[in-house]
Amino acid sequence: MATVPDRTPQAQEGAPRVVGFLCDWAVRSEGLLNADDTLVGMPHVTVIRVPCSGFVKPGWLELALRSGAAGAFVCGCPMGDCLNREGNWIMEDRIDQLRKRLSRQKVDPERVAFFAFGLHEREAFLRAVAEFVDRVRGSGGKR
Amino acid sequence: MYRRSLLSLQSATLRLDTWINRVLPQDFNPLYYTGGLANLFLTLLVVSGILIFLYYEPSLEGAYASVEFLTRDVPYGVVFRGIHRYAADAYLVAILLHLFRNWFTDRYREARDSQWLSGMFLLVVSGFAGFTGYLLVWDERSQLLASLTVQALRSVPLVGDWLARVFLGGPGVNDTTLPRFLFLHVGPAMTLYVLLWWHYVRLRHPKIWPPSVWVLFSLGLLFILASALPATSGRPAQPGASPEGFAVDWFFLWPYVLARWMAPGWALALVVALVASGMVVPYTLRETPEQRGVRALGQAVVVEENCTGCELCYYDCPYNAIYMVPSPYPGKSRAAANRKLLAVVVDSRCVECGICIGACPFEALELPRMLDKDVQQRIQRGARATAPVSS
Numbered sequence: 001m002a003t004v005p006d007r008t009p010q011a012q013e014g015a016p017r018v019v020g021f022l023c024d025w026a027v028r029s030e031g032l033l034n035a036d037d038t039l040v041g042m043p044h045v046t047v048i049r050v051p052c053s054g055f056v057k058p059g060w061l062e063l064a065l066r067s068g069a070a071g072a073f074v075c076g077c078p079m080g081d082c083l084n085r086e087g088n089w090i091m092e093d094r095i096d097q098l099r100k101r102l103s104r105q106k107v108d109p110e111r112v113a114f115f116a117f118g119l120h121e122r123e124a125f126l127r128a129v130a131e132f133v134d135r136v137r138g139s140g141g142k143r
Numbered sequence: 144m145y146r147r148s149l150l151s152l153q154s155a156t157l158r159l160d161t162w163i164n165r166v167l168p169q170d171f172n173p174l175y176y177t178g179g180l181a182n183l184f185l186t187l188l189v190v191s192g193i194l195i196f197l198y199y200e201p202s203l204e205g206a207y208a209s210v211e212f213l214t215r216d217v218p219y220g221v222v223f224r225g226i227h228r229y230a231a232d233a234y235l236v237a238i239l240l241h242l243f244r245n246w247f248t249d250r251y252r253e254a255r256d257s258q259w260l261s262g263m264f265l266l267v268v269s270g271f272a273g274f275t276g277y278l279l280v281w282d283e284r285s286q287l288l289a290s291l292t293v294q295a296l297r298s299v300p301l302v303g304d305w306l307a308r309v310f311l312g313g314p315g316v317n318d319t320t321l322p323r324f325l326f327l328h329v330g331p332a333m334t335l336y337v338l339l340w341w342h343y344v345r346l347r348h349p350k351i352w353p354p355s356v357w358v359l360f361s362l363g364l365l366f367i368l369a370s371a372l373p374a375t376s377g378r379p380a381q382p383g384a385s386p387e388g389f390a391v392d393w394f395f396l397w398p399y400v401l402a403r404w405m406a407p408g409w410a411l412a413l414v415v416a417l418v419a420s421g422m423v424v425p426y427t428l429r430e431t432p433e434q435r436g437v438r439a440l441g442q443a444v445v446v447e448e449n450c451t452g453c454e455l456c457y458y459d460c461p462y463n464a465i466y467m468v469p470s471p472y473p474g475k476s477r478a479a480a481n482r483k484l485l486a487v488v489v490d491s492r493c494v495e496c497g498i499c500i501g502a503c504p505f506e507a508l509e510l511p512r513m514l515d516k517d518v519q520q521r522i523q524r525g526a527r528a529t530a531p532v533s534s
């Protein structure tokens with residue numbers, strides 16, 4: 001991965017791994033991701049682009065946590081503006097249910113999150129991800 | 144050119160949303176509920192219309208007087224009349240916003256074309272009902288509108304005279320004309336509900352109401368408008384008189400404003416041409432998904448051996464593209480062995496969103512070009528790429 005200049009040792013130090021799913025229609029994608037699908041400036045965050053936030057199986061978020069990620073999130077379009085009408089509402093519901101399931105399994109439910117950001121809200125999206133990373137830092141990889 | 148302007152219009156539309164969302168909570172953005180707002184105003188039109196109908200008398204001598212009676216002497220009659228008029232304008236504004244929003248945000252073609260086409264029919268029928276509404280008052284404005292319409296219809300080749308006769312119920316205005324106009328107003332209004340069935344048939348729980356805050360706000364606004372600026376009639380129609388100007392309702396009567404500069408026949412032709420081009424909008428840009436810069440992942444496919452018939456995908460598909468059919472043979476996996484139903488995807492309705500994949504707990508649905516196992520691999524790679532220091 002020689003193409004990723006910002007993956008400095010310091011960036012990895014203590015930064016928990018996070019896997020996120022980002023809807024194709026939400027935040028504008030140009031220049032958002034490095035060649036290896038990590039977020040620019042946040043090499044510890046891998047983003048998988050999906051056709052709609054509603055495509056994401058809750059099982060995938062669990063898989064991410066089980067595989068060592070400290071947190072997993074899904075980002076869809078602003079609530080009410082889903083290109084497919086309902087994808088983000090449905091996904092928000094699924095995440096709520098997943099959180100309940102996680103608490104029953106004694107896993108911190110805060111390790112999964114749902115965001116909603118539109119085409120022009122890249123800054124806000126990046127800020128939300130950074131905050132999320134900070135939140136899950138403590139619970140990284142425990143399981 | 145058209146393609147590029149659509150892209151920048153999309154960007155501008157979403158920019159506007161960003162601003163609105165800064166002021167209002169996201170899910171109160173009225174632009175997300177333009178269809179629901181249109182439906183709200185339509186409902187108010189029907190309710191106020193029924194009340195007006197109770198007093199209306201469809202005859203040359205009685206029509207004008209009956210509307211005046213409603214306005215002057217019936218308690219709150221003026222309010223109901225005003226609501227009917229202003230709700231009609233608000234309704235048209237809402238449908239136009241709805242049309243442009245769906246156009247600019249790419250929700251009008253391919254699997255969504257049926258909603259667009261039914262929408263165009265809704266627009267035409269609504270516009271027609273709006274126009275015939277102005278005929279019913281039978282004041283000078285109605286008279287002028289009727290005579291311009293007759294001129295326009297007469298200039299249609301071959302069937303022109305016949306159309307004009309059908310419109311008036313005879314060679315000229317006569318006793319059957321106003322009952323006919325009343326039908327031409329109420330009939331299309333009822334047709335709207337048939338068209339709405341078509342509009343909604345491929346949408347799973349369509350959002351037909353805006354958030355209640357907006358319902359109350361719109362109602363309040365209409366009441367205030369109707370009381371502050373009462374809807375009025377012009378002078379009563381006079382047989383043989385030819386009125387010149389009148390206050391126009393730009394929303395519904397713009398073709399008649401055009402008729403001031405061109406022959407009424409050409410204004411009619413222009414309206415027909417506009418509607419026809421609206422109808423072909425979903426089919427004008429023949430581009431591949433790559434040209435559009437969209438990943439086309441293929442329509443959802445049911446992995447028949449795994450489907451248990453649990454119906455979860457059926458409830459989540461926003462476009463009613465999944466049907467549950469009696470299972471023709473048992474599935475292979477243990478959970479699927481005793482299924483009663485099998486999910487089937489109707490390709491022509493599927494917009495390739497993948498929401499059903501997220502719903503299926505049994506690995507029985509896939510988007511052909513983004514398979515579950517590949518996503519799982521990427522997740523694992525992402526989760527493990529560098530072991531977090533804290534673990």
Ligand code: HEM
Pocket residue numbers: 083084085177178179181182185238241242245250251255258259260261262263265266269335342346348349350351
């Ligand atoms: C009587 C007027 C109309 C009413 C009451 C109405 C109402 C609605 C409603 C409630 C929805 C569902 C929105 C949702 O739940 O996501 C919808 C969708 C839609 N409407 Fe209309 N509509 C009207 C006219 C039109 C017109 C004039 C057009 C455009 C020509 C149009 C095009 C569409 C399209 C393309 C969709 C699908 C959007 C999607 O797939 O997300 N509609 N309409």
Ligand code: SF4
Pocket residue numbers: 442443459460461462463464465488492493494495496497498499500
């Ligand atoms: S991908 Fe699935 S949920 Fe989306 S429209 Fe097609 S069948 Fe429906």
Ligand code: SF4
Pocket residue numbers: 445449450451452453454455456457485486502503504505506507508
């Ligand atoms: S959710 Fe999956 S298992 Fe259930 S009916 Fe749909 S395809 Fe079959």
